[in-house]
Amino acid sequence: MSPLSGSAFRVGAWSVDPRSGRITRDSESLRVDDRSMRLLVCLAEHAGRTVTIDQLLDEVWAGAVVSQDSVYQAITSLRRLLGDDRKAPAYIATVPRQGYRLVASVAPDVDPATTTPSPPSRRRLGLVAGCAAVVAVAVGLVVLGRGNTAGALRSPSPAVSRQQPRQALAVLPFLDLTSQAMNEEYVADGVTEELVTRLSGMDGWRVSAPTDSFALKGKTMTVAQTATALDVDYLVDGSLRRSGDTLRISARVVRATDGSVVWSQSYDRSSRDLLQVQDEIAGQVAEALGRCCRGQPQPSRGGAARAAVP
Structure with missing residues (x-):
């Protein structure tokens, strides 16, 4: 091929x-x-x-x-x-x-614009015209009915409630800082994707697709520019470092409106079970994000934690 x-x-x-x-x-x-x-x-x-x-x-x-x-x-x-x-x-x-x-x-892949549709038959044209006439009569009846019952429809039904707007966030690709060769980039990408999966299950949040975040990988952009490009309110990013058998994964939550860090944490874990490490960190970040972005106090977990409740 x-x-x-x-x-x-x-x-x-x-x-x-x-x-x-x-x-x-x-x-x-x-x-x-x-x-x-x-x-x-x-x-x-x-x-x-x-x-x-x-x-x-x-x-x-x-x-x-x-x-x-x-x-x-x-x-x-x-x-x-x-x-x-x-x-x-x-x-x-x-x-x-x-x-x-x-x-x-x-x-x-065939472009539909390059294909020539077959002309409609007379029978099909007749059916379309008939359907259009029926729709026009139905619309007229609905308008007339609304005119007669306008007084009854002025007050909305108390059973109808507006859906609360959701906050939006994006998980940016975590940086592999283990070496210049970036030979553990797959670990950083795995943490990123695990975070997207875990955070997508949080109520009240819209999480940007990982493909949109990875498309910005390697580009130099400000917090405001990144948030605008992804149409989100919060950004989650971080980095990966290694010392022997120990992985240090740092994560933080940044508020898009002013670029301030509302939460950050570093985790030192053994690299022998990467999947377990990714899942554990994703769960803790999801829990912390839910607290700090809803104005709840941050408990101290030790390590390099910094918190600023928005």
Whole structure:
């Protein structure tokens, strides 16, 4: 198959546009970060065939020094975007001890604007005209009924209540500060995605999609510019450092209106079970965010905690 990086194509039910960095399905449109898009294009170019880990590292991470864990993390993120199930894959299947294979169908994406619709039949035109007449009569009756009952409709029903507006937040990609090679970026990305998943379950909050946050990765922007781009009220960011077997993960919550830090905390944990560490930190940040952004007092957890209730 010819390279797909410059042209739109379809993968299963998704329409993929590498140039805009978006995938679309029905009315759903998602932004995809550069790494995930390169991975999807690479798998699509070899659709139906097994792509080895080494081949993915050469084609997707060309020139970067990363470990195989980066591939595992990227595949997990891409599956989440596509709505795929690792145990019953409709898009990406794992080939044990070899690599991955794209099992969904791949085809060029046809622009609907270039297709010429067939002219409607006379019978169809008659049905449309008949339906339009019925709708016009119904609208007239409704307007007349409203005119006769205007006095009864002046007061809204007490049973109708307005939905309270939700606060919005975005989790920015955590920074890998372990080394210049950034060979543990997959850990930082995992913490970011776990936080998005956990915070998305909080009542009263709208959480920006991780693809939108990852699209800003590497860009230099102020807090106000980032919040405006993501249309959120709060930003969650942080960093990852390592000392031997110990990981120090720092997280903070920043208020978009004035750029002030309303909560921050550093966690020192063993790196032997990264998934447990990610889940633990995500839970504590979600709990702290719920308190500090609702004006509740912050209990001291020790470490490098700083809190300023908004």
